[in-house]
Amino acid sequence: MIVHTTPFTRIALRIWSGAIIWAIHFTVIYGFAALACARGYADLKVLGMSLVTSGVLGATTLALVAALAIARRALRSGVESFETWMTAGVAGLASLAIVWEGLAAWFILPSCG
Amino acid sequence: MAADSGPAPLPSSLPNSLPRPPGELEALRRIWQPPRGFRLVTAINNTYIGVFYIGTAFLFFVLAGVLALLMRTQLALPENNFLGPNVYNQLFTMHGTIMMFLFAVPVVEAVAVLLLPNMLGARDLPFPRLSAFAFWAYFFGGISFFCSLFFGLAPQGGWFMYPPLTTTTYSPGIAEDFWLLGIGFIEISAIAGAVEIIVGVLRTRAPGMTLERMPIFAWAMLVFAVMVVFAFPAIILATALLELERAFDWPFFSPARGGDPLLWQHLFWFFGHPEVYIIFLPAAGMVSMIVPTMAGKPLVGYRLVVLALIGSAFLAFGLWVHHMFATGIPRLSLAFFSAASMAVAIPSAIQVFSWIATFAAGRTQMKTPALFILGFLFTFVLGGLTGVMVAVVPFDWQAHDTYFIVAHLHYVLFGGLVFPLFAAFYYWTPAVSRNALSERVGRWVFGLVFIGFNVTFFPMHVTGLAGMPRRVYTYAPGLGWDTLNLVSTLGAFLIAAGVLLFIVDVARRFRLSFENHAGNVWNAGTLEWLPNGYYANRSIPIVTSREPLWDQPNLAKDVEAGRYYLPGAPTGGRETLITSAIDAKPQWILQMPYYGWAPVTAALFTAACFLLLTVKLIPAALVCAVIAIAALVHWAWELDPGPSHPPVPIGGGITVPVYVTGPSSQSWSAMIVLILVSGALFASAVFSYLYLWTVSPEVWPPADALPDIGYAGAAALLLLLSSASVAYASAALSRDARGRALTALAAGVLLLVCASTVDAYAVWQTGLSPSATSYGAIVYTAFGLQAIYVAVVVFMAFYTLARARAGLLDRARRVTFDNTMLLWHYTVAQGLTGLLLVHGFPRFVP
Numbered sequence: 005m006i007v008h009t010t011p012f013t014r015i016a017l018r019i020w021s022g023a024i025i026w027a028i029h030f031t032v033i034y035g036f037a038a039l040a041c042a043r044g045y046a047d048l049k050v051l052g053m054s055l056v057t058s059g060v061l062g063a064t065t066l067a068l069v070a071a072l073a074i075a076r077r078a079l080r081s082g083v084e085s086f087e088t089w090m091t092a093g094v095a096g097l098a099s100l101a102i103v104w105e106g107l108a109a110w111f112i113l114p115s116c117g
Numbered sequence: 118m119a120a121d122s123g124p125a126p127l128p129s130s131l132p133n134s135l136p137r138p139p140g141e142l143e144a145l146r147r148i149w150q151p152p153r154g155f156r157l158v159t160a161i162n163n164t165y166i167g168v169f170y171i172g173t174a175f176l177f178f179v180l181a182g183v184l185a186l187l188m189r190t191q192l193a194l195p196e197n198n199f200l201g202p203n204v205y206n207q208l209f210t211m212h213g214t215i216m217m218f219l220f221a222v223p224v225v226e227a228v229a230v231l232l233l234p235n236m237l238g239a240r241d242l243p244f245p246r247l248s249a250f251a252f253w254a255y256f257f258g259g260i261s262f263f264c265s266l267f268f269g270l271a272p273q274g275g276w277f278m279y280p281p282l283t284t285t286t287y288s289p290g291i292a293e294d295f296w297l298l299g300i301g302f303i304e305i306s307a308i309a310g311a312v313e314i315i316v317g318v319l320r321t322r323a324p325g326m327t328l329e330r331m332p333i334f335a336w337a338m339l340v341f342a343v344m345v346v347f348a349f350p351a352i353i354l355a356t357a358l359l360e361l362e363r364a365f366d367w368p369f370f371s372p373a374r375g376g377d378p379l380l381w382q383h384l385f386w387f388f389g390h391p392e393v394y395i396i397f398l399p400a401a402g403m404v405s406m407i408v409p410t411m412a413g414k415p416l417v418g419y420r421l422v423v424l425a426l427i428g429s430a431f432l433a434f435g436l437w438v439h440h441m442f443a444t445g446i447p448r449l450s451l452a453f454f455s456a457a458s459m460a461v462a463i464p465s466a467i468q469v470f471s472w473i474a475t476f477a478a479g480r481t482q483m484k485t486p487a488l489f490i491l492g493f494l495f496t497f498v499l500g501g502l503t504g505v506m507v508a509v510v511p512f513d514w515q516a517h518d519t520y521f522i523v524a525h526l527h528y529v530l531f532g533g534l535v536f537p538l539f540a541a542f543y544y545w546t547p548a549v550s551r552n553a554l555s556e557r558v559g560r561w562v563f564g565l566v567f568i569g570f571n572v573t574f575f576p577m578h579v580t581g582l583a584g585m586p587r588r589v590y591t592y593a594p595g596l597g598w599d600t601l602n603l604v605s606t607l608g609a610f611l612i613a614a615g616v617l618l619f620i621v622d623v624a625r626r627f628r629l630s631f632e633n634h635a636g637n638v639w640n641a642g643t644l645e646w647l648p649n650g651y652y653a654n655r656s657i658p659i660v661t662s663r664e665p666l667w668d669q670p671n672l673a674k675d676v677e678a679g680r681y682y683l684p685g686a687p688t689g690g691r692e693t694l695i696t697s698a699i700d701a702k703p704q705w706i707l708q709m710p711y712y713g714w715a716p717v718t719a720a721l722f723t724a725a726c727f728l729l730l731t732v733k734l735i736p737a738a739l740v741c742a743v744i745a746i747a748a749l750v751h752w753a754w755e756l757d758p759g760p761s762h763p764p765v766p767i768g769g770g771i772t773v774p775v776y777v778t779g780p781s782s783q784s785w786s787a788m789i790v791l792i793l794v795s796g797a798l799f800a801s802a803v804f805s806y807l808y809l810w811t812v813s814p815e816v817w818p819p820a821d822a823l824p825d826i827g828y829a830g831a832a833a834l835l836l837l838l839s840s841a842s843v844a845y846a847s848a849a850l851s852r853d854a855r856g857r858a859l860t861a862l863a864a865g866v867l868l869l870v871c872a873s874t875v876d877a878y879a880v881w882q883t884g885l886s887p888s889a890t891s892y893g894a895i896v897y898t899a900f901g902l903q904a905i906y907v908a909v910v911v912f913m914a915f916y917t918l919a920r921a922r923a924g925l926l927d928r929a930r931r932v933t934f935d936n937t938m939l940l941w942h943y944t945v946a947q948g949l950t951g952l953l954l955v956h957g958f959p960r961f962v963p
Contacts (some may be wrong), residue, residue, distance in 0.1 A: 006734070012319070012698035012699055013700050020431075023427065023430075024432035026431060026435075027434065027435075030435045030453070031186075034450060035343075038447070038450055038452070038811065041449075041450075042445045042811050056449065060449075086420065087699070088600075089420055090420070090423065093424040094424065094431075097428045097464070100460065100463070101432060101435075101460045104457075104459070104460050105455070105456040105457055108449060108453055108455070109449060110451045111452075112452045112816060114450050115449045115868060116447050117447065117448050
């Protein structure tokens with residue numbers, strides 16, 4: 005009989021979860037901004053900001069909350085393993101990248117210039 | 118959180134006792150002995166393939182370097198007539214292409230093929246014939262591609278081949294086709310290597326080598342291979358699209374018919390930027406192995422370095438547009454990529470600080486490898502800093518396409534790969550050669566290369582800022598570039614002198630030997646320095662720390678005496694131990710193949726097929742394709758040996774099976790990786806569809822001009838039924854109802870083919886032309902891609918049926934069926950997504 009051990013797919017996805025959230029966030033903000041600009045929605049306002057700015061900031065907030073939640077869960081799991089440390093680390097690094105990239109929408113105006 | 122953990126305790130007694138039975142070691146030697154004489158080309162041992170691979174990659178480095186010297190000679194003086202513009206264009210195109218595609222990526226795969234099995238404690242990589250095939254495909258493809266230079270058939274479009282310059286309008290002839298087909302083919306070889314590396318690193322580690330105890334180079338190669346899986350399909354699709362435009366006038370890149378040249382740039386750089394990290398991360402992995410040995414201390418911040426490798430890998434996929442800052446993309450979009458380009462400096466810096474801290478913590482042996490590492494640190498950090506400069510959009514607009522960029526990319530690539538590689542050559546030569554390379558000569562090599570490099574490329578920053586564009590074959594005097602160019606040329610010849618001296622050193626000192634090599638001359642701590650032979654280690658050790666040779670006294674002696682796992686060959690053939698992916702517990706024994714002609718034959722005729730397609734000799738290409746497929750089928754027929762041997766003891770009271778099926782098998786893992794590659798390829802096609810729609814919605818048809826939705830519904834239903842049929846076949850095979858299983862499989866083939874036929878008819882009956890608009894082109898491409906997968910799956914189904922007829926398939930021996938089933942379900946999922954895209958998207962998104 006084969007010795008079945010820790011399930012690889014679950015652990016790998018857990019370690020990569022922060023990076024996956026970063027990838028989704030990056031795709032969404034880039035795709036959304038590109039599409040909104042190409043289709044002429046730059047002037048629409050949402051919450052007093054341009055559609056692009058508010059959309060990107062909204063997506064950034066969601067992604068950041070998700071990445072931080074993963075990091076927090078890993079840190080509080082009480083399991084002191086390499087995999088848990090790496091899950092928290094990747095999610096932490098992803099959080100930094102998400103904030104750094106999303107903040108561009110706050111500073112770059114007009115969004116479609 | 119826990120700090121990095123120390124060594125784990127060893128079991129109270131080692132798995133096997135002494136004395137070992139007589140003849141055990143001789144049997145191992147006999148079984149793993151490679152062929153002699155001319156038949157050495159049929160060898161598949163990772164040691165030989167690794168050395169062939171490194172030698173070939175280095176040959177391409179030298180050839181591309183010679184091209185660089187010719188270019189620098191031309192640019193030494195203003196208005197020089199040494200080379201004409203056409204030849205110069207060919208040279209810079211071939212220099213970049215060869216360095217990136219035929220040297221940089223292959224050489225790191227080559228080092229991995231050579232070193233990984235020993236470093237992991239395995240006897241070989243899990244698919245040695247695949248490694249051999251990947252190498253020979255690269256060898257034949259690369260040599261043919263290089264020779265195009267001698268026939269005036271080398272392309273002139275630069276290593277990134279931007280259309281419209283590379284379309285038939287501006288580049289008639291077949292030179293660009295050589296590039297497109299050749300590079301597409303070589304990328305397939307790189308992907309084959311990545312499959313091997315992923316499965317090898319995850320499944321063939323020595324017992325006890327958990328993820329946290331893996332050598333950093335293995336981590337780097339794992340990350341490298343995952344990046345190849347997701348990045349390379351984009352360039353394969355890009356080259357296919359450009360070739361389709363050139364050969365059949367499908368207008369993906371022609372704005373007049375709804376195409377866009379920027380689509381090429383997106384696809385190319387989605388591959389091209391990760392490529393920089395695909396090159397750099399393995400080199401960083403080598404550095405992280407060499408620095409602790411030179412310093413005599415474990416790597417400082419191991420976990421942070423692993424985090425940095427993973428972090429660099431994912432951020433690298435968010436950088437591609439920073440090569441396109443000057444293309445008119447909206448500023449906000451540029452800002453996202455600018456920010457990501459700056460963010461990626463964080464993981465790179467983590468590694469740099471780790472290496473500096475490790476040096477600081479120990480007493481460094483200032484030998485040649487250490488000198489090259491210091492040269493790497495100086496050079497790469499400078500390249501990284503200018504990288505942050507060009508990540509700033511306004512600066513990039515000034516420096517774009519000038520010699521500043523040439524300087525930056527060479528500081529990153531030469532600094533980030535070539536210096537670590539020379540360090541690696543000097544460091545690991547004693548592991549595969551009777552002699553180490555000469556320390557005295559090595560210092561001269563380092564001095565010449567380091568000084569030559571900086572004399573060549575540092576002035577180029579200034580030349581670029583002074584306005585000299587890249588890729589000009591000459592320039593007028595008096596622009597302030599004359600002296601700078603002359604200095605750069607002198608530096609280039611200094612580098613050449615260093616490389617030449619290195620070749621002399623290798624010729625004098627390197628004597629290939631896997632049984633009597635110079636050994637652990639550096640007092641390194643990792644497993645590749647264990648005594649070994651053709652069979653790798655005599656027995657497979659239990660690993661309790663990251664530097665087992667430092668932390669486990671007597672390890673080398675006990676491994677060589679056969680006191681650890683699998684000291685012999687209990688099945689009587691080649692074999693290696695498969696362990697679990699996370700915690701490296703022994704699971705089963707993988708029976709491995711012997712050498713043979715199939716891999717080299719398949720590679721030769723696949724390369725010939727691509728070459729003949731380029732020169733439009735279609736019948737000859739078809740003959741070559743048939744021979745290549747026959748060789749592959751011959752090769753595959755010997756796979757899946759079935760439960761031919763009872764479970765065997767490996768020591769320590771552990772008895773493991775020698776054949777498994779399902780998710781635990783190595784073949785299942787490889788198929789999952791292949792499906793990820795396929796998914797990335799299809800995602801690139803979906804991106805292309807959406808991108809073309811974004812830039813040219815006017816060529817998308819209104820809903821009433823689309824095929825009736827009933828066709829899509831029928832095709833979807835047929836696809837789902839075919840998947841259900843195969844799932845039923847799988848269940849029937851498990852119950853040993855073989856007849857029902859094979860009937861269901863055959864029914865599945867019929868349903869799958871019917872689904873594709875319905876879809877083809879739906880598109881065809883609308884009169885849609887692939888050459889009229891980019892919409893037609895991308896729709897037919899999506900259909901064509903699906904048709905290729907259907908053809909492959911149908912071929913696999915017939916192959917499975919043939920094996921069943923030959924009595925080689927049953928409920929226990931079902932790996933072939935499982936492979937077919939996995940790709941089948943993927944093909945159905947891809948087909949359903951394609952239907953949704955082609956038939957649904959234009960209806961729901963006006």
